[in-house]
Amino acid sequence: MPTRGQALFIAYLIFINVVLCAVGFNSADPSAWYTSNHLEILTYVSNRAGILSFANIPLLVLYSSRNNILLWLTNWSHSTFLLLHRWIAAICVIEACLHSAIYLHIYSAQGEHSSESQRAYWYWGIVATLAMVLIVPGSMLQVRRRFYEFFLAWHVIFFLLAMVGCCLHIYYRYDFQWGYENWIYMALAIWGFERGMRILRFARHGIRTAQVSIVDDEYIKLEIPGIAADGDVYLYFPTLTWRVWENHPFSVMTDVCQGTDTGLSTTRITTDKDRLPISWTEKGESLDKMSLAEISNAPCQRGLVFYIRTQSGITKYLRGTKSKFPVLVESSYHPVVLSKPNPSGMTNIIAIAGGVGVTALAPILMRHEGWHRLFWAVRSKPLADSVAASLGADRFNRLNAVVFQDNRMDISRILQEEVSRCVGTEVAVIVSGPARMADEVRLVVATLMRENPAVKLTLLEESFSW
Known part of the structure; x- marks a missing residue:
C-alpha cells in the first residue's frame, strides 16, 4: 500500500498526463487537412497521447534504475521509485494503446484501414504497442515473487523490442524529421548508463568465493569473506546458471564474525504472558537457561553474511549446490x-x-x-x-x-x-x-x-x- 506522500505523487502523475492529453487543441474551420472538426480533434488527441507515451519512457527507465541520480537528489527510497516506475509504466502503456486505438478508429471510419495498415510504420507501431502491453502480465506481483528470473528476462526482451518498434515506427512515418526518436535515445542512454554502472560496481571487487551453509528447510546462510559493504548488494552466481547476467538483491549484515561455528547459539524468546525476554542457549539436544554474557565471542574477520529464504528461483540452486562457489558482488546500495x-x-x-x-x-x-x-x-x-x-x-x-x-x-x-x-x-x-x-x-x-x-x-x- 503506498504511503500518503507516494499516493499524492502518483495522483499528480495521473492528473498531469490526463490534463496534457486533453487541453491546448485549436480547431481550424475550414481545414485543409481534416474533413471535420471531430476528426481533427481526435487526431490531435491521438498524436498528443503518442508523444506523451514517448516522453514517459525515459522517466520510467530512470525510475527503475538502482543507479538513479534521483535517489541521491531526493533521498527517496529505491522501493519508492520502483512503485513510481510501475505507475508511470502503466500510464505509458495506456497512452500508447490510446494512440493506437484512436488511429485505428479514424482510418476504419474513413475506409482507409486496409491500405494504411500495409505500410511499414503501421505494423511497427503495432509491434511497439503489443510489446508494451505484453510486459504488463509478466510484471505482476506474484510473477515477480515466484518467477523472478522469468520476470527479468521477459521485461528486458519486450522492452528492447518496444524500443526498436518505436524507433522504426517514427522512421517510417516521419523519417526522423520531428525529433520524436530523441525520447527513445534518452531512454536507451539511461538504460546503458545503468548497465555500465553495474559492471563498474561489481568489477571493483573481482571474483569472490561464497560459502553456503544450511540453516533449516527454509533458510540458508551465505558468507563472503574478505569484503566490506553496507546496505543492499546484488549478487551474481555465474556458475549456477547459464544466465550469467542475472542478479538478486540482498541485505548485508556488516562487520560480522566469520569464525568457526561452535554449535552454541542464543535467542531471546517471549512468553505468552508477557514480553520480558528469556535468554536460552541450545547445544545438541539439551536446552538450558543461561546469560548471554556467558557466551564467548569468536574472533572477527571482515566479511559479508546474508540470510536467504530459498524459493523457486536461483535461490533454490543455492541450497543444492556445493558449499563453495564463485560470486560477483555489486555494491553498495544504501537503503x-x-x-x-x-x-x-x-x-x-x-x-x-x-x-x-x-x-x-x-x-x-x-x-x-x-x-x-x-x-x-x-x-x-x-x-x-x-x-x-x-x-x-x-x-x-x-x-x-x-x-x-x-x-x-x-x-x-x-x-x-x-x-x-x-x-x-x-x-x-x-x-x-x-x-x-x-x-x-x-x-x-x-x-x-x-x-x-x-x-x-x-x-x-x-x-x-x-
Missing part, C-alpha cells in the same frame, strides 16, 4: 534508513523486523549510540540462533532484541507501550519485513502521531516488495 542524515544519531529507535528483515536493521542498531530496541518476529528458531551466533554475544546484546517465535507479535501494543516511554523525545520507528507487517506498522504509527503530539515520531520503511 533509505542508511541514507537519512545521521540515522544512527536519532535519540531513540524502535525497530520491527520480520524474518530475514533483521539483516537490514542489525547494522543500524549496532552502531546506534542512543536507546533502541528490536522486536523480531521469526518462526524459525534455527534462523534466530544462526543470526545470534553470526553477530556474536556482544553484538547481539547491542541489538536489545526481543524475539517473537511461537506467539504473534502484537505490533499495536508494542508501539503504544514503547512510544509512551519516550514522551518529549524523538523516536524513529524502523520496519523491515513483509508488506503486511509494514502496512500495519504504518497505520499504528499514524495513529500514535495523532494521539502523542509530545513525541516526535518518524517512520522509516525498508520494503520487501519489488
